Amino acid sequence: ADAVDSDLNAVAQMLRVARLVSFGPEFEDWLEEVRQMMHREVDYRLEARTTEKFRQMLLDDPRFVVPRVLPEYSTDHIIGATYEHGHSVSSEVVGKLSLERRSNLGMAALELFFRELFVWGEIQTDPNFGNYRIRIAGEGVEGQSKDNDHDRIVLLDFGAVQSYSREFLDPVIQMVRASYEHDLDAVIDGGVTLRFMSTDWPKEVLETFGRVCMSVLEPLSSDHESWPDEAVNSDGQYRWKQSDLPSRVARQAARSAISRYFRVPPREFVFLNRKLIGVYTFISVLYSEFNGEPLLRKYLYGEGDDTPDASATSQITKA
Structure with a gap:
């Protein structure tokens, strides 16, 4: 958190020296938006609340899993949450799923985006693959029940949620x-x-x-x-x-x-x-x-x- 402003200022200075972008009010707006987002991403209290909000909104949807935040283990610098098992999106075991199952997972991802855009007005804007896992139907780990009916997308990291007007x-x-x-x-x-x-x-x-x-x-x-x-x-x-x-x-x-x-x-x-x-x-x-x-x-x-x-x-x- 302490490094956000200094790092961004350094990047902006490099861009100015290299003349890689056109500077003006629009660029300053972009830079400020990135700055605000990065500060939100390291505000772990905010992320804990946002994670719980998305968990509640998706609680009845069998296609998704959102970790439950554990407030007793969370601080300003740590988020404690339930461990949710799953495979990397690009893993071999996911790639070997049938076309229908892979297509259903893709459909679920698209519908989640539509719900964020059309219904909630709140969008998780950091869709890198480290923030997703695929839980395959019938698999489980010790201490967690098996999911027998659905392949599910495990959603991680809600630090980059944007609320749109x-x-x-x-x-x-x-x-x-x-x-x-x-x-x-x-x-x-x-x-x-x-x-x-x-x-x-x-x-x-x-x-x-x-x-x-x-x-x-x-x-x-x-x-x-x-x-x-x-x-x-x-x-x-x-x-x-x-x-x-x-x-x-x-x-x-x-x-x-x-x-x-x-x-x-x-x-x-x-x-x-x-x-x-x-x-x-x-x-x-x-x-x-x-x-x-x-x-x-x-x-x-x-x-x-x-x-x-x-x-x-x-x-x-x-x-």
């Missing part, structure tokens, strides 16, 4: 909805509201940027005809790893002229973007294959049962 989330959700509905004007309007697009830009640049944003929702789209051949399996399901979507989006952006106009997004977007990339990577590493559209429609339009249920997830996957 409606002022920020509403235009983000507008862009998601507009992308799904192929409403380019509404995508652009959301980007302008979030201040990383501008009405001063040429119409062609705005539309190109809007289409780049829309392409991010490819795995959730109803337009399956536009999916690359390698991104579709024999059952018409989306192959998250094989689609190579992040690289394709990056190439699409690089080929356009938008880089000359691009603005630094609002600071809140830094960690939301990290989460989005992390969720996609989590699903890809599992080699999950499923169409995300039914889940997206559930949260955009309230379609389907909101009660979490792993068997229902399995049915969506098969559909």
